[in-house]
Amino acid sequence: MGLKAGIIGCGSITKFRHAPEYKVNPYVDDIVFYDRNPERAEALAEMFGGTVALSVEDLLDDPSIQIVSDCSSNEYHHIFSTQALLNGKHVLCEKPISLTIEDAKEIIEAQKKSGKVLMVDHNQRFTRTHQKAKEMIDSGALGKVLTFKTTFGHKGPEHWGVNKSNSTWFFKKDRSRFGVAGDLGIHKIDLLHYLLNDNIEQVSAFQGALDKVDEKGHPIEVCDNIVCTLKTKQGRLGTASFSWTYYGEEDNSTIIYCEKGILKVYHSEEYQLQVIFNNGEKENYMLESIQTNDHQTNSGVIDAFIDCILFNKDPVVSGEDALASLKVIIGILEAAEINRVVTI
Incomplete structure (x- = not known):
């Protein structure tokens, strides 16, 4: 049955x-x-x-x-x-x-x-490329992680949403609350927690509604761009940019800088994962392309969820994991509002 x-x-x-x-x-x-x-x-x-x-x-x-x-x-x-x-x-x-x-x-x-079982759909943990990057970081082959940068941007939810219009609920403060930070940013915060096995502890940020307008032609009530600096509990430093105004092409890339080299994730059209060692040697991996709004593939989320239920496994993204990322997004928006560094 x-x-x-x-x-x-x-x-x-x-x-x-x-x-x-x-x-x-x-x-x-x-x-x-x-x-x-x-x-x-x-x-x-x-x-x-x-x-x-x-x-x-x-x-x-x-x-x-x-x-x-x-x-x-x-x-x-x-x-x-x-x-x-x-x-x-x-x-x-x-x-x-x-x-x-x-x-x-x-x-x-x-x-x-x-x-x-409660699982939250932070689907970036499920791509083979991100899993491979985590394996390499965990193995210690590149030494300690020192710094990082990540970005997630596309042309905006009005091109993806069900009604394909700028009346989308994503643009409404009472419904989406966090704008691009809660739509795209939270995915990358969860990914950083997962890849680094570490939590973001301090943040600062700038945000704005730079270009998007609602159905009445007014600037939207939430941010369409946000740029942040992040510090983790273990002292790693990084930057993150989240945008609904990347009109030429989507960007979903992450770079992790370690003691012995660099990991570039979804940075190249040809190779989803590139490793550049400090002696100049390179390893390129062709794993799978990441889902985009224009290119839907099986995310693996449903299969993982069903596996948890049938085989009594822990969810890949627990409620606590999702709460940890939510706290960071709330902190980032607060930092942008008060123009100060916020401790999560």
Whole structure:
């Protein structure tokens, strides 16, 4: 008997990632879709051969649904993920885990109480390239990590979102809260924590709504660009840039500078991972290209989530991991606002 999955929210992330990955997972038999716009749920149910729940309560109360993907907009995660866990479902929550530290803690408490799996979709940990980079760092072949820089930018959520317009909820302060920092930045903060096996402890930043306008032609209420300096607990120093205004091409690259050389991740078109040793020797790895908004591939997230449930494994990204990244993003935005260094 296979698993039955429920998906809350039928935007682009469900259409391009969650639904197709559940569809091809051999352990999942059926998908139930819910969206507050019923026609969106119906369209995806037709596309992926699933059924539609008429209300979110119907989905959460259905005892035959064992797993739930919470793909609602950010301000609802703590409501739906908490309810799903307390109703005995395993939950895969989209990032960021929530908009506040208190709400994130509420979800984590619900997970502890329920004993069910909670995984958060920080999908950068799942690429073979990032896993290989982590292996190399952990092996000590390049010595200690000293400094780093990372960036994540594309042309903006209005090109990716379900309604393809600048009325997107990503541009609304009450719904997305963090702008590009919570959309793209939080992925890279989680990645740095994962690659470096370390946590970011101090931050400073500049941010602005430099170019994006809302449906009325006014500058958006959240940042479309943010540039930060970061210091980790172990004393490593780095920079990070997050942008919705990289109009020529997407950039999702990271460079890690170590005592004995450099790791370049998603920096070259040809090689996803490049290692440059301090004696000038180079190693190039062709592993896989990273997902972009224009090039969707299987992220591996759903498969990993299902594996946790079936084989009693720890989630690759726990609620606590997601909370650690959320705290950094909140700190970065505070630093930009008060123009000072903030300790996380």
